[in-house]
Amino acid sequence: MMFGVMALPLLLATGRRIARRDGETGFGTLLEELRAQKKCPLPGWLARPRELAAAVERWLPILPPRRYGRCLRRALLLSELWARCGLEPKLHLGFRADSPVLDGHAWLTACTADGAVLRVSDAQGSAPAFEL
Numbered sequence: 001m002m003f004g005v006m007a008l009p010l011l012l013a014t015g016r017r018i019a020r021r022d023g024e025t026g027f028g029t030l031l032e033e034l035r036a037q038k039k040c041p042l043p044g045w046l047a048r049p050r051e052l053a054a055a056v057e058r059w060l061p062i063l064p065p066r067r068y069g070r071c072l073r074r075a076l077l078l079s080e081l082w083a084r085c086g087l088e089p090k091l092h093l094g095f096r097a098d099s100p101v102l103d104g105h106a107w108l109t110a111c112t113a114d115g116a117v118l119r120v121s122d123a124q125g126s127a128p129a130f131e132l
Helices: 002-021 025-039 051-061 070-084
Strands: 091-098 106-109 117-120 126-131
Touching: 002 025, 002 070, 002 126, 025 070, 025 117, 051 070, 051 117, 070 091, 070 106, 070 117
Parallel strands: none
Antiparallel strands: 091 106, 091 126, 106 117
């Protein structure tokens, strides 16, 4: 819990940066810019991908950018944060196969140095359509 409180200023700054760039550029370019933040690594005490994912999940209701749904907002925030932890996050976009309406979903995966796969916001029955 303490980590999440200490990480909140970083999460808010990341969300504001994404919100400012939103609409100025295409989605692919935005994602590239978020991943390019790996050039600005986080200090060791913040470079904890699992704890950052938990902090994003906890604070997601108040984090910008608000125009996106929860899953895409979570994935965009963690794309930058995990890149700054030295990971190479992959954004997955898919659609729920069992839904009568087009129901999109976004989730993120990354491999750690020890080969563990991190995943946030699992596919929830969604069939992957794109990996970015």
